[in-house]
Structure formats: C-alpha cells, structure tokens
Amino acid sequence: MLKWNMLEHGVFGVDANSNDSGDSQRSPGLMKRQNEYQQINNYEKERRLLYSMATSHTWLAKFIHWSFIPLYLYGIFKQLDDLSQLEETKLLLFEVFFATLFLLIVVLRYTYMRRFETFLGAREPVHPVHHLFAKTVHMSMYFCLVLLPLSGLAIAGLFRWGVEEEGLLMEGTLGLHAFAADLSYALIAVHVVAAVYSRLKNEGVWTSMVPVFAEQQKSAHPTVTRFAEVEERVYDQVSRFFSPKKD
Template identity: 55%
Template sequence: MIHWIFILLYAYGIFKQLDDISELENSGLLVFEVFFAIIFLIIVIMRYSYMRRFETFLGAREPIPSAHKYLAKTIHICMYLCLIILPISGLLIAALFTQGITDGAVQDLIIGIHGFSADLSYVLIAIHIGAALYSRIKGEGVWTSMVPIWKENKPVTNKKIIKIKNLENNFFEKVEDIFSTSK
C-alpha cells in the first residue's frame, strides 16, 4: 500500500515542480514544499527499510541467476538513493533560500544535484517499470507480488518467450562465470 501512496506523491511532485526558485518567495508555497519534502522523505525511507527485508524477485517461480539479482538490487538501490536525494536537496534549497541565498555557487550546486537526481530517477523508474512488465510477460511470478492487477496464474508457455528467457538466463550465467573466475 505504501508503494502506491508513494507513486502518487512522486507523480504529484513531478507535476507540481517549481519553474523558478523565486516562487519560494510565497511563504505558503515554501511551507508546503518543505512539508511535502519531509513527508516524501519519510515515505521513501519507510519504503526502503521495508523492502530491504525481502529478497529481490519476491514471488519468482524459478531460480533467478545471481548476476540478474545483483543488477536488479543495484538499480533499486540507485533508485532509492535518487529518491532520498530529491527531498534532501529540495530541503537544502529551501533552507538556503530562507537564509537569503537565492543564487550563487552553493545554491546552483544544490539545484544541479536536485535536477540531476530528478532526471536520473525518471530513467531508473522507467527501467524498473519496464523490467516489471518484462517479468510479467515472462510469467516469472514477480509481478503478482507487486501489482494488484493482471495477475499471473501459471508460468508462460509461449515458445518464443521461453526461448528469450533461456537466452537471458544463459547470458546472466556467463556473466556470473566471468566474475566468479576472475577472483
């Protein structure tokens, strides 16, 4: 449930973003932005703390290659890192603004970090959604543990999809072999 609340907050954050820092001169908007960033940060930390307790690919019907798990975990960690940096950098922007620092090197740096984090979060979330849809098409069982619609009842039987799954698993096994022999 917290996942879906967070998605709504994230989407709202995208659509309500400020075009110019001078908009923070409106004290009501400034207070709202600070409150929003704090709530956003709390929910992201709660979500990350909750998700850390579970295995990646929760609900998978078949064994997932370790290299695939590592890639997924790395993307998840990067995604959460971006989602934590976003509100923290937003709060820093607001704090500097309230101290009269509306421009200059420090404010520009924080705004740059905020913008980069937002842009990177779009890419990582798109990868996350694409991977979830791909997993659903492959019928791995992971989708059902994440999404309340379009449930998976059984493994996929489509020969082309099975062939793609096998190629993918072979690829990840070769990656594992490369890294396990290089130690």
C-alpha cells in the same frame, strides 16, 4: 543486522547455542537472559523463513508501494517554475513540509520493504547476476528518492538564507536536484519495463505485487522463452567474467 549476528554468536562471550556442561556453573540470571535471546533469535529465523517462502507481498507492502506513486507524481508535477516563487512564505513552508514528509515516507518504505525478497513470488531460482542487477536498480531508486527531498530542502534553506541563485552553491544544489529527478525517471522506467517483462515470462513476481493481469501457471510464449534463455546465457557470461580465475 548487527544485533542478530550477536545473538547467533552468543552474548557475554558465550555461544547462545552452546549446550556444554558449563551451563550448570552459570548464574540463573545469565542463563535466563541467554534463553530469552535464543527465543528472539529463533523467532527472527522463523520470520525470515516465512518471508522467503511467501509468494505474495502483504497488504501493507502493496499499499505502501502503490500509494507512493501519486505522491511521487505530485512531487514531480508541482515543481516550481521559478525559484523566486519561494519568496511567498506559505509556499516555502509548504515545500519544506512536503519534502520532509516525502523523505520520511521513503525511509519508512525502505525500512519495511527491505525485509522482503527482491524476487518474491518467483517460481524458478533467480540467477545471481540478475538478482544483483535488480538489487542495484532498487537501491539506486531509493538513493534518488532520498536525494530529491534532501536537495529540495537544501534549496529552500539556501534561498531562505539569501544565497544568490547564480552562486556556485545554489547552482550546484539545483543541479544535484535535477540530476536526482532525471535519474529517478530512468530507473523507474527500467523498473516498469522489467516488471512487464517478468509478467511476460510468467515468473510469478508480477502477481506478488500487481493486483491485475495475474500470471498463469502455463509456460510463457515460445518467443519470450527463447529470449529468456539468451538472457540466462548472458548472465552466465557475466558471472564467469567476474569469477576468480583458476591457475
């Protein structure tokens, strides 16, 4: 984001949007570079506007989202029963390869998906507290999904270097790996429940990513609507609680 801030505020100590009479005193090369930067900046602003106006994720975003699920499930169900299994060189190399691939895909997924709004497709404005909560869950999931392969690679490395399983370093790394796995289960469960709840409210977010059970334009069930009203009041209370107190 730093480079775009530089574009907005100008480069070489000059505002890129400035139209003062000093333009005539600048060298043609400098003005050409500034025009190029301005064109890039305008493109970036238009791109962000298009993403914010979109009502559905791109096919690539959907592919990245759904294809990651079997990879995650495979990583969970293939876990080793005993650390001594890593004595087999082929298995050790495979574990290292899989963890590296998993980590790379998570980083690429985050790099691509971060350009989209958290509530892409929402038909109504999202409460800031709700947005913050959802953003926190998403970032926490990415944290766990990065920590899982990193701790797995650390375990493989420690084992390869002959660190004892009962040692403090190995036990700590194993504990960190288990913590990341357990937390990822909880956060993904929260994510799924929130997605289903959003579908019941007919917010439009579900349809932006999920290809089945598309939301309708009609209002949600009265019970769901009443529950959503209570939810909004809770968000208001949280917002007021953390807002600066006026003297």
